[in-house]
Amino acid sequence: MSTNRLRFAPAPTGSLHLGSARTALFNWLTARGTEGQLILRIEDTNAELTRPELIDNIYRSLDWLQIDFDGEPVRQSERTDLYNDAVERWLSDDLAYVDDGAVRFRVPSEGTTSWDDVVRGKVVFENENIEDFVVRRTDGTATFFTANAVDDFDLGITHVVRGEDLVNVTPKVIMLRKALGAQDLPTFAHLPLIVNEQRKKLSKRRDDVALESYRDRGVLADAMINYLALLGWGPSDDIEVRPIEEIVKLFRLEDVNPSPAMFDVKKLEAVNGEYIRSMEYEEFSDALLPWIADQPWNSLVDRDQLCRVAPLVQERTRVLAEGPPQLDFFFLETPEIDQSAWDKAMTTAEAPLILDSTKTAFTTVDWTVAALHESLRAIGDSLGMKLGKAQAPVRVAITGRLVGPPLFESLHALGRDAVLERIVQAQNRLAGV
């Protein structure tokens, strides 16, 4: 039994594409689940793709996802000799010929080229439908086909796991591999495409495909991994959200289904919400920090207060970026009043009464969540109102909005002085002062 060797071979074309991330993941799951090895190979045969920042971007994204590799990354731009040797050999064996300065591989006009794809079954191409293709450009650089075939062979790759968009290059790569003297074929697995609402391949143009943009909105790496694993694969026990280690154990390439999968942000966020809810309180408030830093009231934030208050919005947060905006009133000197919320809550006949009674009661009430709760409930009772209605004017006075974290916990965290002051401010505003 030889060990499996897989590779993830991205072309560094900017930020890591969701589809590439999913390919990296399926390679990683296969390698880790079979005690195999995973190599990162940068396909930068094209001169424009060798820019360091593009490559760093790939490293950063994979690192964020915690997809790790065995050994140092392989850069194709550093292996040009290997490719040249191969092309020269093909040339001298008359398997290739010079055409307009480039080198083309001779494709037989008869016969077929085929392989047994793990996810698609047998795929067959008639050789007559494949044209003689370029293996070395006029400028002397190797093309994708050459580099791909040489490296997969040279690096002893046993499993080629990649996107379905590469199915049609496979026969060419197989021909080159044979021309290289290889007796065997790696196991091929062509993963289904990730598509958008229009069922078209996710594209930079139309779709939000950059992995980073999800990270920037506060999708957790584990949630992203978990969700991506569900695109083209599903556990037979129906438990979709689960620890990555379990996914590693359950995942099998043979179970990947061949039909395209739509990227559903709603579901991603639902999965992310589950991950957020399962975080420890401190972990959650720490995780919020980068987004707190983006708030205009960032400088007013007190870490202890943040830790007390963050749990109040934890189960109301699907992506981390949604967290801080719900907390602004805890740190702002005066809450930012939402006009439509104000109009809805304050224009009732009871609103002034509620504010007034609340002010009086809150001046002396025990400053505990239970006592505050009871106090406002009693005020509502006296006016024949349910607490749900009665709390509205107070909520708007304190938080500026109609919806938000639990009111009494919020009052408690804010403190008596701040609360009373905000009630008075609301009364003044109501009176038109």
Next chain:
RNA sequence: GCCCCCAUCGUCUAGCGGCCUAGGACACCGGCCUUUCACGCCGGCAGCACGGGUUCGAAUCCCGUUGGGGGUGCCA
């Protein structure tokens, strides 16, 4: 045009010839809980594209139709 691929609820999937009156999740719609919103819980809506075979029996196997998609660069 040519080549290749795909086809289970709106979406992601389970299913690999009888366990299916097709299961779960997201979304959606009701209800409960409730201090708003959420969370949680309960319930509902909704699918094997179509037509032929094969078989005692087909979502599962085969063929065709239709509908989608991908590729057709000296990009990868």
